Amino acid sequence: MADGTTQPLLRFTGHRHLTSRLVLSTLTGRPVRISQIRPNNVTRQGLQPHEVSFLRLLDAITNGSQIEFGMSGSTLVYRPGLITGSVEGLGASGGIIRHEISRECATRGISWWIVPLCILAPFSKGHVNVVFHGEGCVTSATPAGDLSVDSVRTAILPLYKQFGVERDIELRVLKRSCSPGPGKSAGGEVQLVFNHQVRLPKTLHLLNGGRVKRIRGVAYAIGVGGSNNARMIETARGVLNKFVPDTYIFSDVSSAPLIPTKEKGHPTGKKKGGVGFGLSLVAESSTNCLYSADAASPPEGGITPEDIGKHCAYQLLECIERGGCVEKSAVETVLCLMAMGSEDVGRLALGRDVIGDEDVIQLGRDLREFGGAGWGMRDKGEDSDGIVVSVVGRGVGNVGRKAA
Amino acid sequence: MAPTLGKRKRITREELETSDRSASPSSQSSSSDNEDVQDIFRRAFEAKFKPLGVEPKMQKLEQPEEASAEEEESDDESNWSGLASSSPSTPIQTISPPSTRPKTTHLSKSEKRAFMSSKPPSNTSRSRAPNPTTTTAADPTDEATHLKNDLALQRLLRDSHLLSRTPSSGSTLTGALRHKSTDLHLQTLGARTSIHTQKHMPMSHRKGIVAKAAQREERRRAEARENGVILERVGKVGKKREGKREGGVGGPGVGRMKGGTLELSRRDVRDITGGGGRGGRGKGGRRGKR
Numbered sequence: 001m002a003d004g005t006t007q008p009l010l011r012f013t014g015h016r017h018l019t020s021r022l023v024l025s026t027l028t029g030r031p032v033r034i035s036q037i038r039p040n041n042v043t044r045q046g047l048q049p050h051e052v053s054f055l056r057l058l059d060a061i062t063n064g065s066q067i068e069f070g071m072s073g074s075t076l077v078y079r080p081g082l083i084t085g086s087v088e089g090l091g092a093s094g095g096i097i098r099h100e101i102s103r104e105c106a107t108r109g110i111s112w113w114i115v116p117l118c119i120l121a122p123f124s125k126g127h128v129n130v131v132f133h134g135e136g137c138v139t140s141a142t143p144a145g146d147l148s149v150d151s152v153r154t155a156i157l158p159l160y161k162q163f164g165v166e167r168d169i170e171l172r173v174l175k176r177s178c179s180p181g182p183g184k185s186a187g188g189e190v191q192l193v194f195n196h197q198v199r200l201p202k203t204l205h206l207l208n209g210g211r212v213k214r215i216r217g218v219a220y221a222i223g224v225g226g227s228n229n230a231r232m233i234e235t236a237r238g239v240l241n242k243f244v245p246d247t248y249i250f251s252d253v254s255s256a257p258l259i260p261t262k263e264k265g266h267p268t269g270k271k272k273g274g275v276g277f278g279l280s281l282v283a284e285s286s287t288n289c290l291y292s293a294d295a296a297s298p299p300e301g302g303i304t305p306e307d308i309g310k311h312c313a314y315q316l317l318e319c320i321e322r323g324g325c326v327e328k329s330a331v332e333t334v335l336c337l338m339a340m341g342s343e344d345v346g347r348l349a350l351g352r353d354v355i356g357d358e359d360v361i362q363l364g365r366d367l368r369e370f371g372g373a374g375w376g377m378r379d380k381g382e383d384s385d386g387i388v389v390s391v392v393g394r395g396v397g398n399v400g401r402k403a404a
Numbered sequence: 405m406a407p408t409l410g411k412r413k414r415i416t417r418e419e420l421e422t423s424d425r426s427a428s429p430s431s432q433s434s435s436s437d438n439e440d441v442q443d444i445f446r447r448a449f450e451a452k453f454k455p456l457g458v459e460p461k462m463q464k465l466e467q468p469e470e471a472s473a474e475e476e477e478s479d480d481e482s483n484w485s486g487l488a489s490s491s492p493s494t495p496i497q498t499i500s501p502p503s504t505r506p507k508t509t510h511l512s513k514s515e516k517r518a519f520m521s522s523k524p525p526s527n528t529s530r531s532r533a534p535n536p537t538t539t540t541a542a543d544p545t546d547e548a549t550h551l552k553n554d555l556a557l558q559r560l561l562r563d564s565h566l567l568s569r570t571p572s573s574g575s576t577l578t579g580a581l582r583h584k585s586t587d588l589h590l591q592t593l594g595a596r597t598s599i600h601t602q603k604h605m606p607m608s609h610r611k612g613i614v615a616k617a618a619q620r621e622e623r624r625r626a627e628a629r630e631n632g633v634i635l636e637r638v639g640k641v642g643k644k645r646e647g648k649r650e651g652g653v654g655g656p657g658v659g660r661m662k663g664g665t666l667e668l669s670r671r672d673v674r675d676i677t678g679g680g681g682r683g684g685r686g687k688g689g690r691r692g693k694r
Contacts, residue, residue: 153522153523153524153525154519154524154525157524158524158525158526160524161524169523169524170522170523171522171524172522173522191522216519216525218520248511250516250519250520252520
């Protein structure tokens with residue numbers, strides 16, 4: 001942007017919270033300088049492949065962004081441009097951006113890219129249509145703690161409805177893949193369509209978490225037998241049916257993704273990508289609040305489907321126990337959208353453990369750093385130990401829409 | 405009495421046992437003190453009034469076959485009846501926990517599609533099935549009256565904004581309001597244009613006004629259609645004149661003069677030569693004229 005040079009750089013250090021800082025930078029238009037990114041790590045100094053890949057994605061959906069790396073990759077300067085979406089001629093062909101994720105990024109699930117991208121998408125000038133593919137595209141939950149795409153679709157994307165963003169949002173899973181072992185490839189493929197852009201998201205007031213009325217879920221088996229799904233579902237329902245009779249878990253069995261090998265003398269050779277199984281559960285409360293849990297088989301294997309099912313069910317119960325209207329994995333999305341809303345105070349009840357999470361606190365600090373008003377917090381009272389967070393919107397919203 | 409610590413009267417073991425036994429239902433068969441007292445009371449009552457019924461009703465409720473068996477026995481064994489009165493008054497209920505086994509209920513196809521599609525699942529996927537039957541069951545006469553009322557209401561609303569502004573002098577409108585009401589009346593009777601429309605203006609202005617009006621009307625109709633409001637029918641747009649226009653005086657009888665040359669269209673040529681089977685009427689007319 002033209003005024004990017006005049007604005008002073010916001011300075012951050014460390015590799016943590018990288019995506020949320022870059023997202024906030026893009027939304028607010030403030031350039032950032034992030035230094036000391038893993039400075040002392042000998043083997044993995046500087047930015048990691050998945051972080052570079054995210055920067056490439058930002059570059060693809062914005063126009064006029066400037067990204068500068070330091071020599072060792074431990075310093076990054078990012079001057080954001082306008083969020084244009086999948087505009088022809090700027091990285092998109094046929095209205096679709098194809099974002100390849102290399103094999104080195106397979107440690108992270110694809111939700112690590114998708115969730116921040118979804119925060120940017122409502123503020124884009126044009127439609128957002130991105131296909132993630134490649135040898136590092138993992139659709140399942142990962143040991144690194146990323147959600148599965150099913151959880152993103154069923155637990156994160158419905159939250160946008162409360163901000164008045166609901167039309168033409170799709171997350172298509174074209175090829176599923178579990179997280180592969182070290183040195184192997186995943187080979188999933190996911191398409192995100194986000195065609196509802198708004199000027200300003202609506203102000204949110206969510207104070208009543210309600211009571212859980214239904215639980216849905218998706219069990220996926222990729223390249224392994226479908227009986228694994230049945231076993232996961234059986235144990236998960238054994239735990240959950242006591243509490244919520246309206247529990248139903250769908251089963252999705254797909255074959256392993258095939259990745260072309262580039263061997264000599266065998267040009268059409270293919271090998272299997274990440275195989276495994278996993279479970280994604282979503283609980284919906286009477287006031288349409290969502291709680292989700294994810295578990296998947298680790299790449300090294302050796303865990304029975306029963307364990308995964310039980311683990312996931314307990315994780316869901318834990319998530320519900322934390323309370324509040326928004327769970328931990330979705331809180332960044334909700335708070336960012338609230339902060340980008342109109343100049344009005346939105347309120348959100350959160351569980352004490354959710355707001356006390358390190359990432360959430362850091363998000364609040366970063367938001368203030370980017371020029372937002374601080375959060376107001378008070379005890380919820382009413383015999384619940386939650387906390388009500390008041391967030392004042394910036395009132396700037398979608399700059400691209402304003403100009404258009 | 406003053407509470408003295410350590411001087412409380414001890415409950416003896418016998419007392420404890422007897423009180424325990426009278427309370428517990430398991431010791432019904434033995435003839436305890438409690439039963440004796442009740443028996444005495446009962447006998448005194450029966451001496452004064454009628455003899456009591458042998459069996460209380462409560463027992464019958466929970467186990468009828470046993471109760472009937474006891475009734476037969478009670479004739480020869482009068483002591484036995486004490487058992488029933490000391491039995492617990494509330495019937496024993498067996499509550500089994502809801503089975504934690506997954507039930508084999510299957511969700512409907514539509515619900516599966518709603519959840520497993522690529523779109524985020526909507527919250528209103530349920531309770532959609534029973535609606536259409538009720539709407540079709542509504543009788544058509546009702547629909548017709550609704551339509552009629554709707555139109556009448558619209559007519560009222562159209563004039564009401566004039567009526568609301570009138571001073572309370574009655575039905576006579578004055579000044580601009582009178583003109584407006586006349587205008588409305590004329591329009592309802594089928595006038596093409598309002599009497600307030602400006603006649604003379606630059607062409608670009610007129611075009612703009614017309615385009616804007618058309619756009620506004622279209623938007624209004626679209627919104628009404630979305631909201632389910634029934635609007636008035638679209639008025640007949642002035643019909644395009646069909647057929648040949650009367651040419652000016654001194655023009656050519658056939659074809660068009662353009663750039664100093666007489667241009668004949670294909671149709672004109674066909675008319676002149678009379679070739680082709682079609683257009684007999686036009687051909688005949690022309691022939692007669694010339």
